[in-house]
């Protein structure tokens with residue numbers, strides 16, 4: 325199709341197989357990008373054409389039975405043998421077995437393996453290695469490897485998440501992904517290996533863009549050890565849009581259905597209203613619609629930031645890595661939490677039919693909810709963002725200038741809200757800034773007081789982690805509000821679009837405050853009277869948005885084929901579609917089901933049980 329944008333290509337493939345998750349998903353979402361970003365030019369030349377043409381089919385094998393979050397705790401080892409110029413890959417314990425990688429069990433013939441690098445008797449932490457696990461001729465599993473699927477999951481049925489272990493498997497030194505770190509006495513041209521490289525898989529198999537192992541086993545470390553985490557940062561930056569897409573699709577289904585569905589006479593003998601006219605339905609759905617727009621905009625922002633920072637990294641400038649890590653980790657967590665919770669509300673808003681697979685909502689939910697876990701468990705990711713916020717706080721207190729999106733930190737907190745009946749966008753942003761600044765300061769103060777009270781740094785961190793989590797969440801929420809406001813103030817929008825989108829944006833901001841009122845009121849920033857303004861505004865915004873609600877979900881432009889929903893059909897023929905869905909159920913293809921003969925007939929008609937037994941044998 326000539327699609328060059330990575331995210332667009334991913335979305336296109338998802339649409340083409342809208343009712344299944346592709347068993348090649350990890351190949352194009354993680355395996356290809358890892359080769360692209362972490363391999364040396366020589367490695368890319370060798371592997372990319374094979375991978376792009378689906379000869380090499382691969383995945384990203386990092387998580388183990390015993391460790392997922394704590395990457396430095398991984399137990400798989402890659403020990404360099406300078407005599408043979410190979411790495412020896414080993415899974416020394418039960419807990420060191422790789423467990424969870426998608427598309428690993430049956431589909432992949434290769435994988436990028438994250439393993440602890442040992443050379444010259446020293447450990448150098450987790451590094452990546454290219455490992456062939458199945459034959460390219462007949463797909464049989466290669467010697468020294470055990471691989472299989474992990475069994476049924478919450479969803480993702482067509483994605484063969486697997487387990488994998490190595491029994492002293494040798495791979496060439498060249499298989500270490502060495503762009504950034506290196507091991508070995510290497511040819512001069514390998515000095516291009518930009519950040520680090522090593523080698524008894526062929527040494528060539530370590531993904532060497534970031535660190536290197538020379539032929540004699542010498543280790544060259546990368547400019548920054550976290551460069552090896554680059555593939556995770558890419559996917560975290562992409563997941564925000566993916567979560568937004570899931571929430572937006574659920575909103576399309578639930579809002580369209582709410583415009584078709586009628587229930588309960590408005591007054592005795594009166595017409596039954598569309599359920600979308602019930603204020604309580606609007607209270608649950610319209611803020612989610614606003615959230616879907618906000619997360620889409622945030623997703624665009626973070627992915628563009630990823631591209632920009634990546635560009636700088638390519639040029640050797642790593643300065644913005646911490647900001648990108650903090651932004652992508654926090655927004656990945658914030659967006660997947662919001663989307664997962666929101667999709668469930670959309671389902672509930674469809675009543676009984678929402679529980680049917682025909683609604684399309686269960687599939688969307690099980691696709692989005694693992695985003696809270698994969699690519700970094702959400703709480704852990706929020707705490708990574710909090711770690712960055714704490715550093716910013718201390719820099720602000722030392723009078724240093726902070727980068728754009730954290731400049732609010734350390735601001736004067738002795739302010740009152742400027743909120744008036746009109747609910748200006750500027751006052752909304754100010755409120756979110758105040759809340760985030762206060763929660764960042766409260767978490768920092770808590771840490772400080774625990775340390776002053778004699779706690780060690782790590783104890784103080786754990787003892788403050790709930791407040792750190794609150795601070796990170798408030799920071800991400802502020803980012804989404806501010807980014808939404810900036811987007812609707814962009815000059816390129818028509819005035820009609822701005823009028824409609826301003827209401828949606830205001831609702832996002834107002835509803836977020838009312839849902840988290842304690843955090844905005846604890847220090848008296850808002851008065852009770854101002855809360856009244858916000859409550860009235862929210863109800864007024866529902867009326868404002870109602871005439872445009874269906875158009876606002878149509879604007880997402882998801883075809884029926886992608887939604888896969890009887891309830892969310894563009895033509896509104898919900899009841900016919902549900903009835904057709906029921907009629908086509910496999911159980912309706914015979915008048916009497918076999919279980920009647922096996923189980924029911926012996927109860928209803930015991931004297932003819934022998935007939936039933938005979939049928940069961942058949």
Ligand SMILES: CCCCCCCCCCCCCCCCCC(=O)SCCNC(=O)CCNC(=O)[C@H](O)C(C)(C)COP(=O)(O)OP(=O)(O)OC[C@H]1O[C@@H](n2cnc3c(N)ncnc32)[C@H](O)[C@@H]1OP(=O)(O)O
Pocket residue numbers: 330331334349350352353354357384386387392393394395396426550553554556557559562563566645646649697698699700701704708711712
């Ligand atoms: C292709 C494109 C398009 C595709 C579209 C895709 C759309 C999405 C669709 C989804 C499909 C995907 C399918 C599912 C894939 C799932 C794959 C996986 O789960 S795979 C498995 C995923 N698994 C996980 O995600 C595991 C999660 N765990 C981790 O990432 C790490 O263990 C950790 C970050 C928690 C700690 O790491 P640790 O080494 O212990 O580090 P310390 O704590 O000691 O911190 C030291 C310093 O380092 C800093 N720093 C850290 N990271 C970074 C970074 N990236 N950078 C910069 N800095 C970073 C940190 O802030 C700190 O700074 P300072 O304060 O000192 O200044």
Ligand SMILES: Cc1cc2nc3c(=O)[nH]c(=O)nc-3n(C[C@H](O)[C@H](O)[C@H](O)COP(=O)(O)OP(=O)(O)OC[C@H]3O[C@@H](n4cnc5c(N)ncnc54)[C@H](O)[C@@H]3O)c2cc1C
Pocket residue numbers: 350383384385386387390391392393394423424425426480485694697698699700701702703704707
């Ligand atoms: C559908 C799916 C697909 C996946 N695909 C892949 C893949 O392709 N490749 C791959 O390598 N992996 C994959 N994974 C694994 C995934 O990346 C890990 O499960 C994830 O990183 C979380 O790690 P964990 O399971 O060790 O969770 P744990 O860390 O064991 O989390 C359990 C609980 O402990 C808490 N916790 C842990 N550490 C801390 C801390 N420091 N502070 C506070 N709380 C903490 C967490 O918040 C959580 O509540 C996949 C997982 C799923 C569900």
